[in-house]
Amino acid sequence: MPRARTDLPDRLRVLVANDIAVVKIFLHISKAEQCRRFEERIHQRRKQWKFELPDLVKRGQWHSYRQAFQAMLNRCNNRSAPRFDPRTIRVR
Secondary structure (H helix, E strand, O other): OOHHHHHHHHHHHHHHHOOOOOOOOOOOOOHHHHHHHHHHHHHOHHHHHHOOHHHHHHHOOHHHHHHHHHHHHHHHOOOOOOOOOHHHOOOO
16 A cells, blocks of 8 residues: 555644644546536537547546545544545535
């Protein structure tokens, strides 16, 4: 496992111990939204510069990326710097 992944929880604890508020934000788009954006990039001339063939290869690895991301979130979720998922917070 890369050192950054194993060091992060300890680094978060040090920050919190020094009265630094840690806010972790991940802006997620769904697989369906990613597909919609790819289609825009292919069909709209003004967005074609954003599209590259390797993007399709990476899209095929979506499940692996999600698993790695979830493992990272789980590893970094601790008492000193908890993770909050905005999708689970109800706003009225």
